[in-house]
Amino acid sequence: MKIALAQLNYTVGDIKTNAAKIMAAIERAKTEGADLVVFAEFAVSGTPAYGLLTKTTFLTLCEEAVDAIAKSCRGIAAVVGTPYLTAEGPVSAAAYIDGRGNIEYIGKRYVTARREMGYIVGSATGSRTIEVAGKNLRIIIGDDLSHMEDLDETVDAVISVNARRYGKGILSRRFDKISRLAFTEGRDIILINQVGGAGDIVYDGTSGVVSREGKLTFVLKSFEEDMLIYDTEQVHEPIEIPFTPYNDRTRLIYQAACLGLRDYFIKNGYSKACVGLSGGIDSAVVACLAVGALGKENVRVLLMPSPFTPNESVEDAKQLAENLGVEYSVLPIVDAYNAIVGTLQPVIGGTEFDATEENIQTRIRTTMLMALQNKTGYMLLNSSNKSENALGWCTLYGDTAGTFSPTGDLYKSEIYDLARYINATFNDVIPDAIIDKEPSSELRPNQKDSDYLPPYEVIDAILFRMIEKKQHREEIIDAGFESDVVEKIHSMIMRNEKKRYQFPPVLRLSPCAFGHEWLMPLVNHYGD
Numbered sequence: 001m002k003i004a005l006a007q008l009n010y011t012v013g014d015i016k017t018n019a020a021k022i023m024a025a026i027e028r029a030k031t032e033g034a035d036l037v038v039f040a041e042f043a044v045s046g047t048p049a050y051g052l053l054t055k056t057t058f059l060t061l062c063e064e065a066v067d068a069i070a071k072s073c074r075g076i077a078a079v080v081g082t083p084y085l086t087a088e089g090p091v092s093a094a095a096y097i098d099g100r101g102n103i104e105y106i107g108k109r110y111v112t113a114r115r116e117m118g119y120i121v122g123s124a125t126g127s128r129t130i131e132v133a134g135k136n137l138r139i140i141i142g143d144d145l146s147h148m149e150d151l152d153e154t155v156d157a158v159i160s161v162n163a164r165r166y167g168k169g170i171l172s173r174r175f176d177k178i179s180r181l182a183f184t185e186g187r188d189i190i191l192i193n194q195v196g197g198a199g200d201i202v203y204d205g206t207s208g209v210v211s212r213e214g215k216l217t218f219v220l221k222s223f224e225e226d227m228l229i230y231d232t233e234q235v236h237e238p239i240e241i242p243f244t245p246y247n248d249r250t251r252l253i254y255q256a257a258c259l260g261l262r263d264y265f266i267k268n269g270y271s272k273a274c275v276g277l278s279g280g281i282d283s284a285v286v287a288c289l290a291v292g293a294l295g296k297e298n299v300r301v302l303l304m305p306s307p308f309t310p311n312e313s314v315e316d317a318k319q320l321a322e323n324l325g326v327e328y329s330v331l332p333i334v335d336a337y338n339a340i341v342g343t344l345q346p347v348i349g350g351t352e353f354d355a356t357e358e359n360i361q362t363r364i365r366t367t368m369l370m371a372l373q374n375k376t377g378y379m380l381l382n383s384s385n386k387s388e389n390a391l392g393w394c395t396l397y398g399d400t401a402g403t404f405s406p407t408g409d410l411y412k413s414e415i416y417d418l419a420r421y422i423n424a425t426f427n428d429v430i431p432d433a434i435i436d437k438e439p440s441s442e443l444r445p446n447q448k449d450s451d452y453l454p455p456y457e458v459i460d461a462i463l464f465r466m467i468e469k470k471q472h473r474e475e476i477i478d479a480g481f482e483s484d485v486v487e488k489i490h491s492m493i494m495r496n497e498k499k500r501y502q503f504p505p506v507l508r509l510s511p512c513a514f515g516h517e518w519l520m521p522l523v524n525h526y527g528d
Contacts, residue, residue: 392496
């Protein structure tokens with residue numbers, strides 16, 4: 001039999017458009033001779049839909065859309081992911097539509113993702129076997145695949161209807177897990193996944209087929225819509241998994257960040273982005289991502305030197321803007337800074353220069369960028385990174401502001417990796433001076449991050465162990481890190497949760513993102 005895998009980019013809540021894309025794919029599958037066409041989990045509604053899943057009217061519209069889709073299924077069967085209201089509550093379901101347009105709903109039993117808990121319930125029935133073109137196919141939704149029961153010997157293959165988000169390293173682990181399942185059960189596993197950005201999540205697609213021998217034999221594109229026909233009667237040779245080398249990880253991060261940023265803008269009706277370009281590595285990478293996602297004609301940057309900004313940084317930022325071909329303006333903030341500090345003299349006069357004066361500079365810059373956004377519609381992109389977010393090395397209402405943060409879940413060392421990847425791929429658009437210079441906020445004379453912090457390669461190694469690996473400080477110290485450095489970093493993480501509560505939306509590119517997999521109490525006296 002021929003199975004069409006339709007890997008599409010859906011928009012949460014745009015049920016009419018999602019249904020139209022599904023029906024167009026069904027027609028294409030018919031013309032290509034498919035017996036069955038399969039779509040991802042929550043294809044009709046888009047995901048994550050959060051509180052929309054509790055609205056009866058929303059669920060009714062999804063059900064009506066499935067009825068309309070069924071009318072397109074004359075002569076072809078389809079499996080379409082959708083939310084569905086049952087007597088127990090809303091569930092994640094796959095609507096199986098046979099070649100005559102009859103509909104049968106198959107539910108997901110295990111609800112394991114936090115973005116679904118509290119909005120849907122587990123189905124009482126779970127997976128089910130359907131027959132298409134003489135083949136028995138087990139339909140399994142979402143993480144029910146991890147709880148797969150022993151299959152009846154009559155089952156020929158498993159179809160996994162899924163919405164699995166991207167995260168660093170997740171693709172390799174995903175296919176390792178599916179390979180073990182396919183080998184253990186002795187069945188082909190056909191995975192269909194969502195693709196596209198959905199708020200702070202990006203779905204990678206990468207749908208495919210793993211043979212009963214546990215080998216990947218068929219794969220769709222990553223981070224793009226794709227549709228291919230899988231012929232179960234053909235011999236498919238094993239193929240190399242295209243994302244296992246370490247060097248591929250940065251390429252995938254770049255593609256994920258561009259897709260997540262592009263879809264966040266397009267699906268919210270935005271088209272133009274602005275970036276505050278400092279001459280530093282973080283804003284340079286964000287400007288490059290903005291151009292990659294939206295096009296140079298839709299990106300504008302402001303260079304806002306303060307009294308403490310070296311001329312070299314201004315020139316580096318200018319060179320980057322010219323290399324990217326984006327519009328830029330140089331707007332010094334010296335007068336604004338002096339005016340605010342002068343106005344504050346009755347309050348702060350006679351005190352030493354400290355973070356007060358530093359933070360005033362970053363907040364002036366944000367005021368100017370937000371003015372550009374309000375006046376022209378260029379939405380402000382945040383240029384933070386995970387290392388600084390973890391340590392609280394940032395200014396509330398200053399460099400923490402923005403419409404969206406495409407890099408806020410990437411460590412500083414990963415920002416450098418991205419910069420080198422961008423230069424290798426796009427003709428050295430980032431000046432070497434930006435990559436080579438020592439990190440600095442440039443908010444006081446001759447300031448360097450290393451005056452206050454350990455080197456970022458040390459910081460990131462410790463942060464990764466604390467955050468992603470959930471290691472205790474003693475484990476990290478036993479691994480060879482200096483105890484006073486580990487204690488300092490731990491203290492900075494724990495006392496800056498209040499800042500992370502006030503961040504803009506951050507694109508989740510790691511398996512453990514702040515506010516989701518890592519969430520600490522806003523008031524917290526736990527010190528261990």
